[in-house]
Amino acid sequence: MTARIVVVGSANLDLVVTAPTLPRPGETVLGGEFTTVPGGKGANQAVAAARAGGRVGFVGAVGDDDFARPQRDNLVAAGVDVSRLRAVPGPSGVALIAVDRRAENLIVVAPGANAALTGLDAADRAAISGADVLLCQLEIPVQTVAEAAATARAAGTVVVLNAAPARRLPADLLATVDLLVVNEGEAEVLAGRPAEPGDLLDLVPRVVMTLGARGAAYADRDGLRLDVAAPAVEAVDTTAAGDAFTGALAVAWAEGRPVAEAVRWACAAGAVCATRPGASSSLPTRAEIEAVA
Numbered sequence: 001m002t003a004r005i006v007v008v009g010s011a012n013l014d015l016v017v018t019a020p021t022l023p024r025p026g027e028t029v030l031g032g033e034f035t036t037v038p039g040g041k042g043a044n045q046a047v048a049a050a051r052a053g054g055r056v057g058f059v060g061a062v063g064d065d066d067f068a069r070p071q072r073d074n075l076v077a078a079g080v081d082v083s084r085l086r087a088v089p090g091p092s093g094v095a096l097i098a099v100d101r102r103a104e105n106l107i108v109v110a111p112g113a114n115a116a117l118t119g120l121d122a123a124d125r126a127a128i129s130g131a132d133v134l135l136c137q138l139e140i141p142v143q144t145v146a147e148a149a150a151t152a153r154a155a156g157t158v159v160v161l162n163a164a165p166a167r168r169l170p171a172d173l174l175a176t177v178d179l180l181v182v183n184e185g186e187a188e189v190l191a192g193r194p195a196e197p198g199d200l201l202d203l204v205p206r207v208v209m210t211l212g213a214r215g216a217a218y219a220d221r222d223g224l225r226l227d228v229a230a231p232a233v234e235a236v237d238t239t240a241a242g243d244a245f246t247g248a249l250a251v252a253w254a255e256g257r258p259v260a261e262a263v264r265w266a267c268a269a270g271a272v273c274a275t276r277p278g279a280s281s282s283l284p285t286r287a288e289i290e291a292v293a
Contacts, residue, residue: 003054003254005247006131006157008124008148009042010114010139011060011075011085012093013067016239016278019098022106031098037278038074039095040114041137041164044240044280047078048247049135052269053286054254057081057131059124059148060140061113063092068113074280084124088116093139103235103274109165114140120147129155132254135246137162142173149176158253161204162246163190179253180204181246184211198225208263210245212238215267218259226260230267231292235274237282244273244283268293 019031042060050056058080062068064087071092075082093112099105117140120128128134134152136145136159149159153176162181163169166189180200187195187209197207197219206220215230248269252262269289276282 001255003049003251004130004132005046005049005054005056005135005250005254006059006128006133007042007046007049007056007135008059008120008128008140008145009045009135009137010040010093010111011038011043011062011071012040012095012109012112012114013037013071014039014095014097014239014278016097016099018100020101022098022100022104035278036070038071038280039240040071040093041139041162041243043071043075044243044283045135045137045162045247045250046075046080047280048240048244048269048283049251050078050080051283051285052248052251052289054251057084057127059084059120059127061086061088061117063088063090063113065091067092067094084127088113090116097239099237099239099277103238105237105239107239109139111139117141117144119144120151124148125151128152128157131157133158133160133250135160135162135250137164138167139165142167142170146170146173146176149173152176160246160250160253162242164242166190174203177204179206179208181208181210181249183242184209208249210242210270216245216263218263224259226263228260228263228267231271233271233275237277238274239278240280240282241270241274245270247283248289265289265293
């Protein structure tokens with residue numbers, strides 16, 4: 001079965017510079033190579049899911065500037081359906097990214113057109129209703145995420161929410177989430193304290209927490225607890241590793257894989273991604289994931 005995924009989320013152009021170290025407040029660091037790469041959590045996860053074998057549609061917005069074309073072309077090249085990607089007046093979303101020699105990064109996002117995605121139309125809702133999984137993040141207005149999730153819940157579409165960037169979430173949105181994906185910092189913001197996956201089960205029925213090179217942990221209200229190790233790799237750039245993980249997890253979930261297998265497969269996707277520089281350019285194919293899973 002080919003997994004049918006709809007991603008409602010952000011699209012950015014990433015402006016990336018490498019440096020020996022990340023700057024501290026008030027510090028200037030002389031950097032190295034500069035590149036521009038299509039990114040944004042929504043677009044990255046759409047590309048990740050498509051490369052992982054899903055049939056993916058993307059609902060989002062770009063501006064009417066020169067940054068819009070490479071974002072659209074990148075999605076199309078990955079096989080993502082962009083019929084629900086609208087163009088709006090003004091600038092596209094942009095992310096400023098610095099990456100150091102340890103593969104750690106620092107990111108600032110200017111939302112641009114992403115902030116204009118303030119609601120869904122009938123065609124958007126029809127696409128969501130026809131999907132196996134709706135995948136959302138938090139780089140677009142939260143009321144649009146909530147509307148998409150409510151549409152999915154009404155249609156029986158599984159709602160996967162990657163709660164990034166970190167923020168507290170309204171109860172009506174959390175009530176529609178089937179699977180929450182967070183890192184440790186995002187979990188702490190949601191819980192109001194350092195948290196394990198099980199600490200979030202009063203909010204949602206299932207939680208996956210990404211742990212970087214350590215892999216991921218899973219918990220659900222049925223009592224299942226899992227710790228899944230990631231394949232050992234030489235990391236070059238972790239910028240989109242979380243997006244690779246989440247996109248692959250959405251595909252595995254839609255394919256009906258057992259939880260442990262789905263999380264292990266997603267960890268493999270994140271690990272492969274971290275071995276290459278860039279955001280969308282580093283997202284692995286299904287064959288590359290299978291080779292290390």
